[in-house]
Amino acid sequence: MRKIVVIPARWGSSRLEGKPLRPLAGKPMIRHVYERCRAAAVDDVVVATDDVRILEAVENFGGRAVLTSPENRSGTDRVADAARILGLLPEDLLVNVQGDQPLIHPRCIDEVLAPFQKESDLAMTTLGFVIQDPREITDPKDVKVVMDARGNALYFSRATIPHVRDRETPCTYIKHLGVYAYTRRFLDIFRDLPTGTLEEIEKLEQLRVLEQGYTLRVxxxxxDSPEVDLPEDIARIEALMQDSSKGE
Structure with missing residues (x-):
């Protein structure tokens, strides 16, 4: 059983075109993500892209990249495409780390993989983080998740979930971090599933899994692993990088 991190990185973005190559603290963003993933306990890290400019940039800094189809519906579909290109085995584990998470902690990768060591029938996991910043509770850019008593996802939404009817009721809000782990076997299943209605409404690929009745462990x-979604996020992330380096 191999453990491979695949970083889906596409060129086109309605909010920030060419995002993976945007400079952050003197390096393209994709390099920050790649180097942090290399520090985790995995066998390999590969960037899966639809654009030769990203491919060449990764190879220029000594990383590994594969060119995937521009027709992939989501980042998970792109990871499945990369698994096919790499010829991975059904039991191999793949971790999907978004290409816009330059502050991803290597330990996050170890954590999202950990359940597979104990549960041989597990198909897919993802990460949750207790929201610290009140802004994220209502911001649709920050996806929220609710789980059952066993830690399996019940629903993901850009809306504020759960909704607190009575203000005095205590509530902990969980942010979904865009890190997933799956077996190659389940990725092949996922890729053949139809796009779900809820997936289309919320524009959240993980809802395809829940709509089809599969279990997704949180x-x-x-x-935390803040993402770069908008141009104004770049300065915020660079400031966080500086603060992080001072604490080391």
């Missing part, structure tokens, strides 16, 4: 982490 692993809680103490490490």
């Amino acid at each position: 692993v809680m982490t103490s490490h």
